[in-house]
Amino acid sequence: MTIDKSFSLNTFNKGDLLTLLCALFFACHITSIGYFSKDKEPIVLSIIQFAVTAILFTISALLFEPFPIHVQASVLKAVVYLSLACTVFAYTVQNVAQKYTSSSHAAIILCLEAIFGTILAIILLGEILTLKMLIGCIIIFLGIFITETKLDFMKKKKQNEKK
Structure with a gap:
């Protein structure tokens, strides 16, 4: 929820709804990783997650976004860095760590x-x-x-x- 300058919750906007939906799906993600990582190899689980996500978002991008004709090298570097460091590395570490702790403790840490x-x-x-x-x-x-x-x-x- 957004808090305006007077620290009141006067409005509920589209961003607030998206934030609540994100929190719901993040909770589902933590719970499902806790469930699946107990018997499965977390690295393999991460690879499957990234493959499915890449396929779904590539299809979505092709359907709903214009194809970029000119992309600067600095933008590509940023995309690669964010993809590897902030996504692949972080989620793989989370999957491995969740194998050794409960979903509720993982959620609290996160x-x-x-x-x-x-x-x-x-x-x-x-x-x-x-x-x-x-x-x-x-x-x-x-x-x-x-x-x-x-x-x-x-x-x-x-x-x-x-x-």
Whole structure:
């Protein structure tokens, strides 16, 4: 959901819907990788994922996008880098790691992606930490903290007080 300058959720737009759909499919992806990677080789699973994705998106691009006639070398380098480093490497590491952990723990770890992206943007790109960014990081940390602890420490404290 987008938060405007007054920190209110006044509008629900197309981007918000796409973000929610992306989150839903990302959750399905994590769950399915957790299921399939237990008995299968994660590298083979990654290769199958990339092959299916490449075929589907090539067909979609040919049907719905104009064919680029002139592509600069710098653009091709960026596409190759992003394809290899950010997609092939990252998803293969995720598939291998998920073989040794549960889907719920993998999802919690992957929730930190936005926080690491924010920290690296501040350190490497010199971005300014805004109040919205800080609040977003705090909300994510609180969500992870509550999910992991289930606030059991508060329940134990109340039980000890009753004794």
